[in-house]
Amino acid sequence: MQNRILLVEDEVHLQHAIKLNLELEGHQVQISGTGTDAIKIFREQKFDLVILDIMLPEMDGLMVCENIRMYDQQIPVLFLSAKNTPADRINGLKKGADDYLTKPFELEELILRINKLIERSKQIKSSNENKVPKLFKFGNNWINFENHEAQGIGGKFELTKKELMLMKLLIENKNQVVSREHILKVVWDYTVIPNTRTIDNFILALRKYFEEDPKMPEFIQSARGIGYKFTSPELKEA
Amino acid sequence: MDRARIIFIVLSIYIIAAFGWWTYAHYRNNKTIYLQQKDVLEMRCYKATFDIHGAIDQQLFDDTLGMKTFFDPNYPDLEVIFLDSFLPMDNFMVRPKLASYQELEDTYHRKLWMYITEGAVMMLLLLWGMIVIYRSFRKELFLKKMQNNFLLSITHELKTPLTAMKLYLETLLKRQVSQEQLKTIAENSLNEAHRLQDQVEKLLLSAQLDSNKYTIENQSINFSELLQEIITNFKKQNPNEQWIQSTIQDQVFIKGDPTALEMIINNLITNAIKYGGQNSTIEISLQIKGNQAVFSVGDQGPGIHEEDKKMLFNKFFRIGDENTRKTKGTGLGLFIVKHLVELHNGKISVRNNQPKGTIFDIKLQSDAE
Incomplete structure (x- = not known):
């Protein structure tokens, strides 16, 4: 490339x-x-x-x-x-x-x-x-980055490729804010960044999967005007 | 920089206060001395009275005349008054002469005036000295800043063309380029070489002007023709970018140096193009006013602040910060122009254009045929 x-x-x-x-x-x-x-x-x-x-x-x-x-x-x-x-x-x-x-x-x-x-x-x-383990646990959830499987609030399900990449990016930079531009560049591979709400929709979906109360997110938090960050009080690595 | 300024101000205030206190102390001392001398004079009256009574007891004299011959040489600043014409030796009083008081008072006032005037003069000198020091201090700071700016701009102006030329040459050595690319590379390199040459010449010229080593010829020149030629050249170089409007009076002759004059004209027009901004009009005029040839170049750029106008013709002066400069340059152009105009015994001035922009006027002695 x-x-x-x-x-x-x-x-x-x-x-x-x-x-x-x-x-x-x-x-x-x-x-x-x-x-x-x-x-x-x-x-x-x-x-x-x-x-x-x-x-x-x-x-x-x-x-x-x-x-x-x-x-x-x-x-x-x-x-x-x-x-x-x-x-x-x-x-x-x-x-x-x-x-x-x-x-x-x-x-x-x-x-x-x-x-x-x-x-x-x-x-x-x-x-x-490679830092992110294949099986990543947070709270009562886990994500298997190899076979796209995940355990969320509603039980086992499968994450789409983009959802998986977004989660991976956020977890790689845990406790750090990842800018919207950066997310679009890495996950969507945009060379030209569109003005889009795509990320917001994905974040909403991810919160529904993993958060007890999607309106008061514990793991996937917003940094107003900049982007999102992943935080977990007890980061357990499998 | 600011710390130095604060130290200077604190020191100045201290010096003025100390000097003020000194003057005041002198004034007070003077008054004390005056009052004490007055007391001494009055005490001498008691002493004299006492002495004379002693002399009377010892019968050193027996009449007022004898007493006066004894008194006057011994107490020149006092006088004796007889209060009783029948018993003068028993009823007299000693007092200071009016003139003695007068003298004390005069001395007091003279000294007072001396302290006041001397204090005032010294204070003025002190203030003047401080202002001189402050000014040179500020000038120093300013020069330092200009030097710094100059270093930045000259670094940029000399290194950029060099970098581009070197890069192009390395490219030619390293790569296979098409004929078309080769042409572009050669043209661009040549362009940069010209730019470098221009800068170097400017630097050398300004050094020559600085040390008064540059001399000009003194021949009759047709200013109108020269100007027209240069304008035509400029129009050829920038065919559609800028509008040059010119009103040139025919047959304006001056005495001077054609090369220097060309530099003056070129510099002013280049500046007008550089600072005028895109699609702005440049107005050039030449006319005879009285016995002077007046040459003006006006642009419609952002204009120049009043305080910057004063510094405009200084060596290395450039408006603003070198790090975020929109226009490139070394701050030598107008310095050179001013010197060259002055070598022609002419004058250069700058004024605001309407509605915006700047006009440079050059007045030269016309050479009437």
């Missing part, structure tokens, strides 16, 4: 040169020229990596990075900036970036770093996936 990269850079020729090279490496590149536009695009689409310039019109790259981190802790962010003092680099890394490359840079180095970052984040993702 092609990796999707968000390139935030306001210099037209640099945009062109970087995009050309990344595309020749087999990546798909989306370009954004301003900080505010970058945030908008990031929230609407699914990416595997973000390349950020620091000196940008409207909003600087550091703020963009902080903003991205509010919605997605995992995605690798690489700063590509002309600012090259140690203080600049430290600041960039502190704001949540994974790597910092100064201009002018070596093409080879940029490509290697990008590939490594993407590869590493994919490894982390898959190892996270």
